[in-house]
Amino acid sequence: MTASEALQAPAQTRPVRVRIAPSPTGDPHVGTAYIALFNYVFARQHGGKFVLRIEDTDQTRARRDSEQMIFDALHWVGLEWDEGPDVGGPYGPYRQSERGAIYAEHTQILLDKGEAYRCFCTSERLAELRAQQQAEKKSHGYDRHCRSLDNADVARRMAAGEASVVRLKAPTEGSIVVRDRLRGDVVIDHAQVDDQVLLKSDGMPTYHLANVVDDHLMHISHVIRAEEWISSTPKHVLLYKAFGWEEPAWYHMPLLRNSDKSKISKRKNPVSINYYRDAGILAPALLNFLALMGWSFGEDREKFTLAEMIPVFNLDRIALGGPVFNLDKLTWLNEKYIHDMSDDQLVDALLGWRLRRDYLKQLAPLIRQRIKKLDEFIPATDFFFAGDLDYSTVFDQFVIPDVLPADVAKGLLAFVERFEARETWSHEMLHDEAKAWTDELGWKSKHSFILLRLIATGRKASPGLFETMAVLGKEVLRRRVRRAAELIASGGKAK
RNA sequence: GACCCCAUCGUCCAGCCGGCCUAGGACACCUGCCUUUCACGCAGGCGACGCGGGUUCGAAUCCCGCUGGGGUCGCCA
Numbered sequence: 117m118t119a120s121e122a123l124q125a126p127a128q129t130r131p132v133r134v135r136i137a138p139s140p141t142g143d144p145h146v147g148t149a150y151i152a153l154f155n156y157v158f159a160r161q162h163g164g165k166f167v168l169r170i171e172d173t174d175q176t177r178a179r180r181d182s183e184q185m186i187f188d189a190l191h192w193v194g195l196e197w198d199e200g201p202d203v204g205g206p207y208g209p210y211r212q213s214e215r216g217a218i219y220a221e222h223t224q225i226l227l228d229k230g231e232a233y234r235c236f237c238t239s240e241r242l243a244e245l246r247a248q249q250q251a252e253k254k255s256h257g258y259d260r261h262c263r264s265l266d267n268a269d270v271a272r273r274m275a276a277g278e279a280s281v282v283r284l285k286a287p288t289e290g291s292i293v294v295r296d297r298l299r300g301d302v303v304i305d306h307a308q309v310d311d312q313v314l315l316k317s318d319g320m321p322t323y324h325l326a327n328v329v330d331d332h333l334m335h336i337s338h339v340i341r342a343e344e345w346i347s348s349t350p351k352h353v354l355l356y357k358a359f360g361w362e363e364p365a366w367y368h369m370p371l372l373r374n375s376d377k378s379k380i381s382k383r384k385n386p387v388s389i390n391y392y393r394d395a396g397i398l399a400p401a402l403l404n405f406l407a408l409m410g411w412s413f414g415e416d417r418e419k420f421t422l423a424e425m426i427p428v429f430n431l432d433r434i435a436l437g438g439p440v441f442n443l444d445k446l447t448w449l450n451e452k453y454i455h456d457m458s459d460d461q462l463v464d465a466l467l468g469w470r471l472r473r474d475y476l477k478q479l480a481p482l483i484r485q486r487i488k489k490l491d492e493f494i495p496a497t498d499f500f501f502a503g504d505l506d507y508s509t510v511f512d513q514f515v516i517p518d519v520l521p522a523d524v525a526k527g528l529l530a531f532v533e534r535f536e537a538r539e540t541w542s543h544e545m546l547h548d549e550a551k552a553w554t555d556e557l558g559w560k561s562k563h564s565f566i567l568l569r570l571i572a573t574g575r576k577a578s579p580g581l582f583e584t585m586a587v588l589g590k591e592v593l594r595r596r597v598r599r600a601a602e603l604i605a606s607g608g609k610a611k
Numbered sequence: 612g613a614c615c616c617c618a619u620c621g622u623c624c625a626g627c628c629g630g631c632c633u634a635g636g637a638c639a640c641c642u643g644c645c646u647u648u649c650a651c652g653c654a655g656g657c658g659a660c661g662c663g664g665g666u667u668c669g670a671a672u673c674c675c676g677c678u679g680g681g682g683u684c685g686c687c688a
Contacts, residue, residue, distance in 0.1 A: 255613040316686040347683035
């Protein structure tokens with residue numbers, strides 16, 4: 117079947133219910149806003165519901181503050197959800213970590229139906245298996261070592277307290293069809309689908325199980341998600357079949373890209389929604405820009421609001437090529453939005469941005485002793501408000517004595533890695549990391565700290581370096597250090 | 612490496628159930644106009660159907676192959 121035939125397939129009669137399911141493992145990602153946008157618009161267009169579900173089943177990576185940041189970021193862009201952990205709804209809880217009993221129950225159903233089995237293989241054995249498959253250049257996948265264990269054996273090992281997971285008993289012959297409504301049918305040999313882990317040894321479900329169970333229980337009618345999921349969709353279809361449930365309609369959106377076409381990543385692009393907010397991008401402009409990534413309004417129109425998009429939205433108009441996220445165009449669109457604001461709207465936007473009371477209040481202790489008159493405040497603090505800084509007058513000071521520029525650049529990136537790895541964000545943490553980092557590189561702090569100061573503030577004299585960095589925030593600091601590193605590595609030629 | 616997806620200007624999109632396409636719009640870049648400056652605005656320029664085979668009177672549009680790019684291959688999502 118071709119894509120156009122798939123699109124002509126009988127329309128779903130179920131009420132429209134869509135969702136986004138971010139994982140709270142870091143900063144709120146533009147990719148989340150991107151997918152949320154299309155789900156939101158689709159729901160609104162069809163009078164359906166837009167659900168927010170938090171996928172926090174990875175105990176080792178979930179972060180407490182991350183969930184709240186996701187809420188805040190989605191509120192900021194203006195994509196309001198109808199059901200979610202904070203607002204409730206008829207199919208809660210909407211946080212996967214609170215749905216343990218549901219997953220346990222459904223795992224048991226599959227076990228009872230003979231659609232799943234216990235597996236006692238250790239991660240060591242699996243790692244070895246993978247290494248061996250890699251060495252033999254064979255395709256990867258679990259070898260079904262535990263698939264034929266008999267019940268008595270399983271019971272005995274369970275009783276002995278041996279750790280185990282539950283795996284899906286996937287068919288070994290034939291093929292499965294994934295009906296992607298954007299591309300047509302994708303046929304996958306069952307041989308390509310291995311016996312996926314459904315329940316981890318800590319009792320938590322994997323993404324595959326939790327996702328399918330929740331989408332079904334939450335009556336999700338259309339799954340609009342990123343293309344990176346398309347390879348695991350056969351597993352999900354198999355799960356729907358194993359449970360005997362009706363599948364949702366699948367739509368896999370193209371992936372946002374870095375300028376080298378790889379999947380968008382924080383190493384090559386600012387990916388946090390908070391960065392764009394702090395750098396002075398307006399929420400409607402961000403949404404408008406995101407809508408342009410893979411979709412077109414029609415009639416060559418590029419500037420439009422969310423409300424204007426809803427009635428004309430059409431999934432048929434999704435372009436499947438991976439769109440490169442281009443800051444220049446975002447900035448241009450943002451400019452249009454600013455030009456079209458009234459005086460009051462502009463003032464309000466400014467006051468809601470970094471001219472907010474709580475942000476200015478963070479500046480007060482840093483600047484009080486450094487100004488003699490109020491009129492010195494703005495010139496003394498400009499770098500607290502700017503996004504990217506102009507380094508042209510200080511670039512020649514971006515040096516560490518006796519260190520090659522390429523190594524200075526590399527060293528700076530190592531500093532970014534250090535503060536990225538920390539969960540806390542404070543001037544104490546930044547100070548500790550900067551010191552340890554300087555020592556590790558064998559640099560002198562009188563050199564490395566002035567370099568950081570120049571990069572963070574664009575000047576040699578500023579309030580306390582680490583206090584300043586802390587106020588600037590992780591997103592802006594990361595961007596400035598990365599940009600400076602690029603500049604140094606390229607001899608000042610990068611833009 | 613295996614599997615899957617994708618393929619129009621540097622970038623984002625339009626066109627793609629074949630002819631109206633000497634391929635349209637936008638960003639970026641360049642030039643000029645406007646202007647006391649800068650910016651805005653306006654006008655113009657540069658610039659693409661990846662390659663090779665088919666099918667057809669006719670292909671950017673349909674088919675096949677190749678090439679290229681991307682994604683996935685975890686007790687992460």
